[in-house]
Ligand SMILES: Nc1nc2c(c(=O)[nH]1)N(C=O)[C@@H](CNc1ccc(C(=O)N[C@@H](CCC(=O)O)C(=O)O)cc1)CN2
């Protein structure tokens with residue numbers, strides 16, 4: 001399992017890097033904004049991109065008038081993320097693992113999450129950097145009530161069927177430059 005996951009991560013990193021330089025993210029932003037339009041009034045978590053991740057913030061910033069937005073802060077391996085309120089244009093500081101978030105802002109608990117990833121499949125499978133941060137965070141949030149998790153990626157990051165562990169938390173769907181893909185139920 002670990003070797004299979006490592007090989008997929010390496011392949012996904014290469015595919016994402018290639019797509020990042022050559023894919024116009026505007027259709028993905030439009031699809032994400034349209035999707036999130038349905039959850040006006042909700043607390044929505046995005047992320048400040050690192051490396052070659054597709055940037056969700058151009059799609060989220062215009063939603064600041066209708067939604068409450070927040071960004072994740074890490075607290076070390078084995079611990080769930082917390083989220084801090086984000087107002088577009090606000091200064092960000094170091095939020096762990098090379099990520100950025102507004103550090104002085106109040107903590108919010110999101111109902112809708114836009115999730116970064118390396119690889120996805122059509123069943124809701126997701127693979128990230130392997131720290132389990134989003135798995136732990138979604139497990140915690142879903143234990144409290146209904147939560148939507150939408151992956152944001154380039155279409156090139158799709159794999160046939162990712163290896164899944166019992167702790168992997170499914171995505172409700174994926175947004176790419178090709179549109180929204182709702183997860184088919186697993187078998
Ligand atoms: N933008 C973003 N924010 C995020 C995540 C993420 O994947 N992307 N996270 C997801 O859980 C959490 C932070 N956890 C992380 C855990 C490991 C690595 C990591 O291994 N990074 C690579 C280099 C990344 C790159 O530059 O491409 C590394 O250190 O080798 C990054 C974030 C919360 N915030």
Ligand SMILES: Nc1ncnc2c1ncn2[C@@H]1O[C@H](COP(=O)(O)OP(=O)(O)OP(=O)(O)O)[C@@H](O)[C@H]1O
Pocket residue numbers: 126127128129130131132133134135136139165167168
């Ligand atoms: N709720 C949980 N409780 C305990 N362990 C967990 C939980 N969620 C994930 N893990 C463990 O965390 C490790 C990393 O998980 P995984 O490889 O799925 O991370 P990832 O989804 O790729 O990373 P990330 O979410 O940080 O981007 C695995 O060993 C997994 O068993």
